[in-house]
Amino acid sequence: MAAVSQSAMTAEPSVASPKMTARDLNLFYSDNQALFDVNLDIVERQVTALIGPSGCGKSTFLRCMNRMNDTIDGVTINGKVTLDGRDIYDKRIDVVQLRARIGMVFQKPNPFPKSIYDNVAYGPRIHGLVNSRDELDEIVMTSLERAGLLKEVKDRLQSPATGLSGGQQQRLCIARAVAVSPEVILMDEPCSALDPIATAKVEELIDELRSNYTIVIVTHSMQQAARVSQRTAFFHLGKLVEVGETDQIFTNPKDDRTKGYITGRFG
Amino acid sequence: MSLSFLLLAVAALCALSFYFGRQRAVALSGGRYSNLHSLPAHYGTYVALWCGLPALLLLFVWHTFQGSVIEAMIIADLPAEITSDSGQLSLALNSISLIAAGNGQHLTVSPEVVDAGRRLANLQSIANAALIVVMLCGAVIGVSLSYRKISPELRARNNVERISRWVMIACSAIAILSTVGIVFSLLFEALHFFSKINPLEFLFGLEWSPQTAIRADQVASEGAFGAIPLFVGTLLITVIAMCVAVPVGLFSAIYMGEYASPKFRAVAKPALEILAGVPTVVYGFFAALTVAPFLRNNGAILGLDVSSESALAAGLVMGVMIIPFVSSLSDDVMSQVPKSLRDGSYGLGATKSETIRHVIFPAALPGIVGAVLLAVSRAIGETMIVVMAAGLAANMTVNPLQAVTTVTVQIVTLLVGDQEFDSAKTLSAFALGLVLFLVTLGLNVFALKVVQKYREKYD
Numbered sequence A: 001m002a003a004v005s006q007s008a009m010t011a012e013p014s015v016a017s018p019k020m021t022a023r024d025l026n027l028f029y030s031d032n033q034a035l036f037d038v039n040l041d042i043v044e045r046q047v048t049a050l051i052g053p054s055g056c057g058k059s060t061f062l063r064c065m066n067r068m069n070d071t072i073d074g075v076t077i078n079g080k081v082t083l084d085g086r087d088i089y090d091k092r093i094d095v096v097q098l099r100a101r102i103g104m105v106f107q108k109p110n111p112f113p114k115s116i117y118d119n120v121a122y123g124p125r126i127h128g129l130v131n132s133r134d135e136l137d138e139i140v141m142t143s144l145e146r147a148g149l150l151k152e153v154k155d156r157l158q159s160p161a162t163g164l165s166g167g168q169q170q171r172l173c174i175a176r177a178v179a180v181s182p183e184v185i186l187m188d189e190p191c192s193a194l195d196p197i198a199t200a201k202v203e204e205l206i207d208e209l210r211s212n213y214t215i216v217i218v219t220h221s222m223q224q225a226a227r228v229s230q231r232t233a234f235f236h237l238g239k240l241v242e243v244g245e246t247d248q249i250f251t252n253p254k255d256d257r258t259k260g261y262i263t264g265r266f267g
Numbered sequence B: 001m002s003l004s005f006l007l008l009a010v011a012a013l014c015a016l017s018f019y020f021g022r023q024r025a026v027a028l029s030g031g032r033y034s035n036l037h038s039l040p041a042h043y044g045t046y047v048a049l050w051c052g053l054p055a056l057l058l059l060f061v062w063h064t065f066q067g068s069v070i071e072a073m074i075i076a077d078l079p080a081e082i083t084s085d086s087g088q089l090s091l092a093l094n095s096i097s098l099i100a101a102g103n104g105q106h107l108t109v110s111p112e113v114v115d116a117g118r119r120l121a122n123l124q125s126i127a128n129a130a131l132i133v134v135m136l137c138g139a140v141i142g143v144s145l146s147y148r149k150i151s152p153e154l155r156a157r158n159n160v161e162r163i164s165r166w167v168m169i170a171c172s173a174i175a176i177l178s179t180v181g182i183v184f185s186l187l188f189e190a191l192h193f194f195s196k197i198n199p200l201e202f203l204f205g206l207e208w209s210p211q212t213a214i215r216a217d218q219v220a221s222e223g224a225f226g227a228i229p230l231f232v233g234t235l236l237i238t239v240i241a242m243c244v245a246v247p248v249g250l251f252s253a254i255y256m257g258e259y260a261s262p263k264f265r266a267v268a269k270p271a272l273e274i275l276a277g278v279p280t281v282v283y284g285f286f287a288a289l290t291v292a293p294f295l296r297n298n299g300a301i302l303g304l305d306v307s308s309e310s311a312l313a314a315g316l317v318m319g320v321m322i323i324p325f326v327s328s329l330s331d332d333v334m335s336q337v338p339k340s341l342r343d344g345s346y347g348l349g350a351t352k353s354e355t356i357r358h359v360i361f362p363a364a365l366p367g368i369v370g371a372v373l374l375a376v377s378r379a380i381g382e383t384m385i386v387v388m389a390a391g392l393a394a395n396m397t398v399n400p401l402q403a404v405t406t407v408t409v410q411i412v413t414l415l416v417g418d419q420e421f422d423s424a425k426t427l428s429a430f431a432l433g434l435v436l437f438l439v440t441l442g443l444n445v446f447a448l449k450v451v452q453k454y455r456e457k458y459d
């Protein structure tokens, strides 16, 4: 881990000037509690990995961070999630603008049934980020470039995105998220549908994106967490068990449950 | 013994053979079903099928031939002066069957015919008794053969599945053959019509007045069979109906599927679908008695001349009728758009309406087009509403305030009442029917193709 920034030197849940924080976050799906008093800080321009056994609430937590849980019926949330110190569950917050600042990439690549170009242009168009066709072209090109996809698709920008391979589709989804210039990108198991080569490409990409964006990634692969993240948070049964620098979590976990999980004894 | 009783008896026999077949398989298995090739129930079904199918097959064959065989026997015994004249023969056969059924007391007929009637009754009762015997024999032979064949090695499951496959093939053959039969009769009658009237005149003629002279001495016109006014009328009403049904159906589908709370949806969706259950004749008198007068009165206020039967009234009501059709089909296709696409759009900060407009609707568009095409073919084929509300006058007009007539309405009026079957007037109904059939068939095939193509993308 070459480029660990200075703010990541502490291994405590709280860090000096976090980009996002969660405080005493509880979440209920109707009557089932899925998250219990989660406290977690996300450091700016770093990759934070969320790991834990299936069903422990990683995706649920991730969706809390850009209010995607609002689209599910019967969800109750209490506690606080902040972005740059402001509560994102405040009534005055516009979810539309919030999601433009906190982008999301999903487990399964989900390109819209439109052309490659229109997929990337979707966000800038609905947010009115551009005034001219040239500007839009510019954004589309740089986003594709950043997602490492430009070389492969620049001759077929107008062909349907669904015709791309799975790995290309996932990188297109990343380009689509990048195109609205978010500050934070949330990724829920972005490589679980990809083969090792495509996975390596996406991981490389995540590492590059780190210099401009704050990234939170859910993953089931210990190796992936170790490779791409600077901080790792371990969830178990809806609770945040341990969080710290990735090196420390993997070499010297403080909690027995963390140790058990990363050494493969459960999960 | 009546036919239904006979069928009941066969069913009972089947049940019995199932029981005994199963028992025998169980006995042969020595308590361990795994010794058998198939489950005991398969052996039971095997025997039951061998009981029921031969019996039913014999019944079918017997009934197909019984009538003609007995008639031939009766005719053979009639005196030559009756059989030589076909008119007299059919009269005599009529009386004979009346006498045989015991209703011939008031007839004044020759003694030969009375005799033949008695003989017919006699033959029929013999035939019925023989049928019972033959069916039972068939069943018993089938049962005993198959029962004897039961052994642990018998592949009863495979046999049963093969037989049931043939039964299903037979059923679908019946469905297909009857459709083909109908289409062909339509086709032949239409060809018959086209041998009298030039098809070009029919398809492109601008005047429709099918009244022709029935007797040579009547004063009546030649009749004109240009179907264009009917096509225009049909098209006009369909367009009006679609103008109502497509926007209303589509928006209600979007509201129900994307915005409405589950509670509201649970109430409103069935309520909308009740519209689809209203008999079309009810829509018809609603159109004729409520909507048409309403339009005429309001038209008069506005200084418009609305005739009391108008394309507008029929089209509006037909549109209402088709709303649930459009809305439930497009609701289906829109709810098939995967959740991941919505999430992707919401995750980029799109609002609900942006997501619907830019992602869901385009993704569902082929399916929606399919739904609309199916609705169009429904509207074209709809009869009752237009009969009651659109009028009969074959006006060549695109003014929705006037009376027009449609293909279906003309078919109805052509065939209502006493008709001479081979006059051009009657036959033209078949030609119209053929056109209607081809158009709706084409629309349906196209619509289903579109819908299917869309399905492949997401399944």
Ligand SMILES: Nc1ncnc2c1ncn2[C@@H]1O[C@H](COP(=O)(O)OP(=O)(O)OP(=O)(O)O)[C@@H](O)[C@H]1O
Binding pocket: A029, A032, A034, A052, A053, A054, A055, A056, A057, A058, A059, A060, A061, A072
């Ligand atoms: N939409 C929902 N409605 C009701 N319960 C849900 C819903 N989504 C998740 N849950 C429940 O919340 C808990 C946490 O689920 P979540 O999807 O966050 O787990 P996860 O850690 O992401 O698991 P995985 O690694 O398998 O993706 C689970 O018990 C799950 O059953």
Ligand SMILES: [Mg+2]
Binding pocket: A058, A059, A060, A188
């Ligand atoms: Mg998950």
